[in-house]
Amino acid sequence: MKTIYLDNAATSFPKPEGVVRAMCSFMENIGANPGRGGHSGSLTAGRIILEARELLADLFGVAGVNQIILTQNITHSLNLVTKGYLKAGDHVITTRYEHNSVLRPLHRLKQAGTITLDYLPVTLQGEVDLQDLERLQRSETSLLIVNHASNVTGLRLPVEKLSRRAKELGLAVLIDTAQTAGGYNYNWEQLTALGVDFIAFTGHKGLMGPQGTGGLIISKEAASRTAPFIEGGTGSKSDELLQPELLPDKFEAGTQNTPGIAGLTAALKFLQETGREEIARVIKARTKQLYRGLQEISGVEIVGPGLENPRVSTLSIAFEDIDPAEVAFRLDQDYGVMTRSGLHCASLAHKAVGTYPAGTLRFSPGFFTTEEEIEAALTALAELVSRLS
C-alpha cells in the first residue's frame, strides 16, 4: 500500500535529497569533532557548523552569527530560557496554546515556588487583547512566552503586536517558532527592535533538517542574564573552570550533533534555493485544498481558525461521536494515511478549544505533499467516517 504522510507538524518528511547525502558524507568522509582540535578533519567539521550558523542567520535575518545557539531541538532551546533566564520570584505570562516543552518546565518552576504564572487569553481565531497583557503584568513579570503558531489548531498569534507592548511594559519575549520557521519571513533585527529577546526554533519540521537539530537566537542583553543550562567543554578557553561568557560557547557545551547539523545545512541550502515564498505558496495551496475538502465531509468539524485568518498548515478536526484515535488508526492501517490524533503535547490548547480529553485528528501537509495525496486522504476520510458513524 502506498503511504501518504500528513504529519509534518510532528516532523517533516520526506527530507530534501541532499540532507541524507550530507549526513552520510560527514559520517563517511569527515567524522571529526568540530572545534576540538587543529587538524584538518576538526577544521572541516567546524566549517560545517559555521555554515549552518550563516544559513540560519540568513533565514532569520540575524546580523551576528554568534547569537545563534545550536541545540538538540526546540525543547532544549525553550528549556535553556525557562531554566536559565528565569529567577526566583519572577512572574511569567504565556498562552494556553503552548506545547508541553514550555508548559512543563514552567509548571515545575511554579510547583517549586520559583515563579508565578498567568495565561493570556487568546481567541479561537488567534486574537489577543493588549489590555489583558497590561492587566496581567506585575512589577515582577520578567518574561512573555508566545507560541507563534498552534500545533493543535494551526492559528498564528500576533507576536509582533504582543512584543511591542511587552517591551513597553519591560518584559523579555520568547517566541516558539516550531510550527512557523521555514515558511514565515522572520527578521530578527526588526523583531529584536520590537522587543523580542529569544527566538527558539527546531531543525526537523519546517526547516526540513534531521531530528536532533534546533537552536535559539538570543539578544546580547538576554544572553548576559541567562545562566547556561548545560556546562562543559567548548573547545575554547579551556584553562577557565567556569563556562566562558562568549557566545555561542556559553550555551553550547559538549560535542555538537555534527552529522545532524551537516544535514540541516543541506536542508537550509534547499530552502534558500527553493525560496521561502515558493515553499509558503505550495503549503498554502495544499492547506486550502485540504480545508475545503474537510468542509465537504459530513460529520467532520474543523477546530480552529478559518482560511481567512492567520494560520499555518496544521488542520485539526473533531467528530460528533467517533474517537479521533480510532480514525487515525484506521486511516493508517486501511488507507496508509499517516496523521496524528490525541492531545498533541498541548492539553491546555485542547481545553481552550473544547476538544479535551479526546483531542482531535490532526492533518499537517508539507512542502512535498502532492494534490493527489490530499485528494486520496480526503476520499479515505470520507469513506471511513461514513463507515464508522
Ligand SMILES: Cc1ncc(COP(=O)(O)O)c(C=O)c1O
Ligand atoms: C509548538 C511546538 N513547540 C515545541 C515543540 C517541540 O519540538 P521538538 O520536539 O523539536 O523539541 C513542538 C513539537 O511538536 C511544537 O509543535
